[in-house]
Amino acid sequence: MPLFKYLHPDRIDVLLGQSIRFSSPAVLNDPFELKPHLAELVSPEHMEAHITRVLPELLREELAKLPPKARALISVEALHEILLRQLPEAKRNIQGMAELLMPKLQEVMARKFEELIGILCLSESAENLLMWAHYADSHRGFVIEFDERSPFFDRRVNPEDEFRHLRKVSYSPTRPSLTLADVDDFAPFMTKGTDWKYEAEWRMIVPLDTASTVIGGGPHAVHLFEFPAQAITSVVLGSRMSAQRKEDIRQILADSPYFSHVRCVEAEIDNEHYLVRVPRADG
Numbered sequence: 339m340p341l342f343k344y345l346h347p348d349r350i351d352v353l354l355g356q357s358i359r360f361s362s363p364a365v366l367n368d369p370f371e372l373k374p375h376l377a378e379l380v381s382p383e384h385m386e387a388h389i390t391r392v393l394p395e396l397l398r399e400e401l402a403k404l405p406p407k408a409r410a411l412i413s414v415e416a417l418h419e420i421l422l423r424q425l426p427e428a429k430r431n432i433q434g435m436a437e438l439l440m441p442k443l444q445e446v447m448a449r450k451f452e453e454l455i456g457i458l459c460l461s462e463s464a465e466n467l468l469m470w471a472h473y474a475d476s477h478r479g480f481v482i483e484f485d486e487r488s489p490f491f492d493r494r495v496n497p498e499d500e501f502r503h504l505r506k507v508s509y510s511p512t513r514p515s516l517t518l519a520d521v522d523d524f525a526p527f528m529t530k531g532t533d534w535k536y537e538a539e540w541r542m543i544v545p546l547d548t549a550s551t552v553i554g555g556g557p558h559a560v561h562l563f564e565f566p567a568q569a570i571t572s573v574v575l576g577s578r579m580s581a582q583r584k585e586d587i588r589q590i591l592a593d594s595p596y597f598s599h600v601r602c603v604e605a606e607i608d609n610e611h612y613l614v615r616v617p618r619a620d621g
Contacts, residue, residue: 339462340483340486341460341462341484341504342461342463342482342483343461344469344470344479344481345473345479345482346473346474346475346479347474347475347479347576349479350583350587353482353573353587353590353591354590355564356564356565356566357550357565358562358563359458359562360542360544360546360561360563361458361459362452362453362456362457362546362559363455363457364452364557364558365557365558366457368530368531370513371457372448372451372527373448374514374516374529375515376440376444376516377440377515377517378440452557453546454546455501455544455545455546456544456549457542458542458544459539459540459541460484460504460539460540460541460542461540462538462539464481464605464616465605465616466537466614467613467614470577470614476578477576477605478576478578480576480579480587483570483572483574484570485571486504486540488569490565490569491503491504491569500523500543501524501544501545502542503542504542505543506539506540507529507534507537508525508528508529508530509530509534510529510530510532511532513529513531524543528541544563549561549562549563550562550564567594567600568596570597570600572600572601572603573602574604574616575604576605577604577605579604584604587602603617604617
């Protein structure tokens with residue numbers, strides 16, 4: 339399945355430099371990017387099971403540090419029984435502290451993601467009116483069609499790598515709510531609100547420090563990643579694109595032997611329906 343990147347008409351540098359931006363969550367439109375709700379650090383059941391499991395050995399280690407006369411005053415079993423009776427209150431205290439810490443932890447996690455992670459957002463469709471309006475300068479921009487089978491889109495370092503490959507975004511009317519200790523993959527962070535469902539998004543997440551080029555600094559720095567020309571299959575020119583910009587893009591494609599395989603077509607406004615049409619290769 340091909341995937342598409344909507345671009346402003348000024349972004350012909352993507353073609354000229356064969357480099358594309360992976361954006362920090364801080365500069366994307368959705369303020370909830372990579373921000374599922376963190377409900378708790380650990381579930382009460384998990385915490386109780388962990389304490390019950392480690393408590394006997396912990397008591398033995400601590401009692402072993404005492405002088406022999408002090409150790410003779412109480413057995414491990416008796417001390418264990420005393421502490422178990424106090425466990426419910428201890429759990430309440432720990433949970434209370436965790437509830438106070440969670441908002442700050444969520445804030446720190448979001449900030450770290452913004453500093454360290456870059457996202458490339460692609461769409462399943464090149465014929466979405468809202469995408470043309472929002473991301474391609476009201477149909478004056480263009481769309482690049484990518485071949486999702488290109489090695490550029492799968493650079494996992496091992497089978498468990500959560501990053502460096504294309505992943506489909508899920509949409510939900512409710513925000514994911516997580517227990518941090520139970521998170522075993524990145525799926526909750528790949529969920530967006532249903533208001534964004536029209537984007538039919540796939541995304542690739544990479545560490546920003548692996549960028550080919552960095553322009554500027556801070557959260558709004560531009561991190562560019564080089565991609566092979568073979569990853570592009572076509573370029574779609576917007577229905578409102580200026581004649582000069584159309585000529586610029588056609589010339590870039592014609593001048594580079596690396597783009598000899600790339601089709602260049604123009605999006606068309608349907609005469610009867612509220613639709614934008616993109617000519618197909620077999621059409």
